[in-house]
Structures are given as C-alpha cells and as structure tokens.
Amino acid sequence: MLLSLAWKNIWRNKKRSLIILAAITFGLWGGLMSGALMMGMGESMVNTAIDQDLSHIQIHKKGYSKDKEIINFIPNGPKIIKQIRAVKGVKAVSGRTLIIGMASSPASTFGVKIVGINPDDAKMATNIYEKIIDGSYFDSKHKNQIVIGKKLAKRLNLKLRKKIVLSFQGLDGSIVYTACRVVGIFKTESTQFDGMNVFVNQKDLFRVLDTKPLIHEIAVRAESAEIMPAVYETIKAKFESLSVQTWQEIAPEVAFLSFTMQSFTYLFVAIILFALLFGITNTMLMSVVDRTRELGVLIAVGMKKGRVFTMILLETIFLSITGGIAGILIGGLTIYYFSFSGLDLSAFAEGFESFGSSAVLYPFLPFAMYIILTIMIIVSANIAAILPAWKAIHLQPAKAIRTY
Numbered sequence: 001m002l003l004s005l006a007w008k009n010i011w012r013n014k015k016r017s018l019i020i021l022a023a024i025t026f027g028l029w030g031g032l033m034s035g036a037l038m039m040g041m042g043e044s045m046v047n048t049a050i051d052q053d054l055s056h057i058q059i060h061k062k063g064y065s066k067d068k069e070i071i072n073f074i075p076n077g078p079k080i081i082k083q084i085r086a087v088k089g090v091k092a093v094s095g096r097t098l099i100i101g102m103a104s105s106p107a108s109t110f111g112v113k114i115v116g117i118n119p120d121d122a123k124m125a126t127n128i129y130e131k132i133i134d135g136s137y138f139d140s141k142h143k144n145q146i147v148i149g150k151k152l153a154k155r156l157n158l159k160l161r162k163k164i165v166l167s168f169q170g171l172d173g174s175i176v177y178t179a180c181r182v183v184g185i186f187k188t189e190s191t192q193f194d195g196m197n198v199f200v201n202q203k204d205l206f207r208v209l210d211t212k213p214l215i216h217e218i219a220v221r222a223e224s225a226e227i228m229p230a231v232y233e234t235i236k237a238k239f240e241s242l243s244v245q246t247w248q249e250i251a252p253e254v255a256f257l258s259f260t261m262q263s264f265t266y267l268f269v270a271i272i273l274f275a276l277l278f279g280i281t282n283t284m285l286m287s288v289v290d291r292t293r294e295l296g297v298l299i300a301v302g303m304k305k306g307r308v309f310t311m312i313l314l315e316t317i318f319l320s321i322t323g324g325i326a327g328i329l330i331g332g333l334t335i336y337y338f339s340f341s342g343l344d345l346s347a348f349a350e351g352f353e354s355f356g357s358s359a360v361l362y363p364f365l366p367f368a369m370y371i372i373l374t375i376m377i378i379v380s381a382n383i384a385a386i387l388p389a390w391k392a393i394h395l396q397p398a399k400a401i402r403t404y
Helices: 002-054 077-085 119-125 150-156 191-196 202-209 228-238 252-290 292-300 305-341 346-354 367-393 397-401
Strands: 057-061 090-104 109-117 132-135 145-149 163-169 175-186 197-201 217-222 242-246
Touching: 002 252, 002 305, 002 367, 057 228, 077 090, 077 217, 090 119, 090 150, 090 202, 109 119, 109 150, 109 163, 109 191, 109 202, 119 217, 145 150, 145 163, 145 191, 150 175, 150 191, 163 197, 175 202, 191 197, 197 202, 217 228, 228 242, 252 292, 252 305, 252 367, 292 305, 292 397, 305 367
Parallel strands: 109 197, 145 175
Antiparallel strands: 057 217, 057 242, 090 109, 090 163, 090 217, 132 175, 145 197, 163 175
C-alpha cells in the first residue's frame, strides 16, 4: 500500500514533479555526456601515443633512457627482432634507429629526432603512413627519402620534393651531414610530435654512417591490449639483459591522464547529483508543507511515524529513480550514437592537438559506471529524504489538522 500511495503522491502536483524530473534527467544527461567526452579524450590520447610512436612494448639497451647516444644500440638487434616475432601474441615488430640531430633548410634550423625505419615493418607497428597528407610513404626506390611532420615543414618552410639537410654525430664522434629529399608530409593528432620527428629509411642511414645495422629501439605491437601483459612478461623473461617496458612505463603521464579522466567523470557526476540533491530536498519539503493537514490526520488516526517516514522516503526515491533512469537512458543512447559516429570538434582542433588528442572524439562510458551511478542516485535520494521525512514525523497532529 505504501508503494502505491507514495507513487500517487508524486503526481499530485504534476507541474512541480515534472520540473524536478526534468532537472534530474538533463542534469544527468549533461554529466554523462561530459564524462564520456573526457574519457573519450583520454582514450584518444592513449591510442594516439600507442599508434604513432609507443606501440605496446618497447625494448632498449639498459641505460638507454639516461644516455641516448648513437653508440648505445641493442647488441644483435636484427637477431632479437626475429626472435620476438616468434613470440606468441606478437602482431608486429619494428626495429628503429634513433639519432638526435639537427634539420636545416635555407629558412631555418631545428633540433629533431631522426627515426630510421624499415617502412614495411613500421606500417605494421604504427600508423604514420595513414597520416600522410601530402606525398607518399617511402613508395619510390630513390635514395635519401625523408618523411616529415606538417609542423616541422612549416617551421623550415619546406614543401614536397624540397631538400633538407640532417646533421648528427656519427659512431666515431664526428659530425655527419646528409641531404634528403622530402617525399611525404604527415600530420598526426599531436603537433609536438609533428614538429620534432623525421623518418628516414634505415638503409640510407646505415649507408651514410658506413656501418652494419644499428637498432636502438624495438617497438612491439601485441595482437590486442588484453594479451599485452602476457606478451610483455614473456619477452621480459626471455631478454633479461635488455630493458623491456610497456607503454605505461615509457609514458606514465599519458597513463595517469587517462586514469585522471576516468576519476574526473565520477567526480563530475557526483557534483551534479550533489547539486540536484538540494532541488529534490526542496521539492519534497514543499510537498510536506502542502500536505501538513493530511499528514496530521494520518498520524492522528494511528499511522505510525515510521510508516510516514518510509512513505516520504519512497516518494523521494521514486522521484529520483524516475528522473535518474530517464537521464541514464537518454545519456546512454546519446553516448552510444556518438561512440560510432564520433563528435567532430574540429573548431577546437588546435587545442586538442596540443594535448595529443584527436579533434573527433568517440565518447564512451564503462558499463560499471551506469551501475555505480544508479547506486549513487539511490543514496542521494535517501539523503535528500531525511529532512522532509524528519519534518513530517515531527508534526503535531492537533496543530497540523488545523492548518489550511
């Protein structure tokens, strides 16, 4: 009986109930969408970092992170690459030659990271070849080809088929100069990456250095993120003399930012519910005041105060859950739609790219978030009901009955 009575009491003042329901619904919808966009942005930053450079796992000579000199290459690098390809769960392996140097044009000079790659292997481990906006990705057989980022091309005032001079320290300590022709210009989601990385064919780099193959970094791509930890443990156990790291260890700031985005989502929704709590409390207080005489009569004829308290509590829970379910459904459907179509925020592309995120976001929320949110709504409803219910059970029946 109390359940039926509580539900009917909500709709005694339809206008007031609909207003608070709309507030709960659109408040939760806005909170869910904002949180999903933040989590989508965090996911975009992680995927961008993995796809364009980090891969899932990286292998270096021990101590390379502290001293990135050209001489700190991995012993027997090509042989180790072949062994890693045989590890179960490995999708792609790319050996890189990394050199810090200078890139010069008639217009200017900038410091860059020269990345020597095998184009076919690199295509499997990263997606730079998909980011080419002008030219090609080492498609011709000409020597000394170079692919540069749009940001660096702008800094050096370079266009396709123009020459760029790279200078760097050789194995013997001397300065090596080589002229390369720009065959491709790429643009990723990170302007910082585009401004400091250039890609050359390893064969050209080894010829200029007059050396056998040098591998400073081995990028490993697992078949999926789920099996990446198992692949990491296998490789780490197999090559104990080398430094084997996951992308989280290499770029902890990216992993932390992704975690922060998820934590912010819960905090943001909690703040919205906290704000709505005052609106729900106010609505229920007004309901109790409007029904002062009625509640006084119920108490006078013998209705226990505990049942009155429960009735007010149920009214508040029904009101909150109804608005909450509507907000979750609308928010969930909106998130589901944009998780496939994407939300194009190209007007703010420059700002997103400075953080290494795509301007097209694919919002998402984990299923656990909806369960936790439902629990949070019920808890908020119980808190919001305390004051109105307390006021109702402390009414003096004699005074309340005389109230009009």
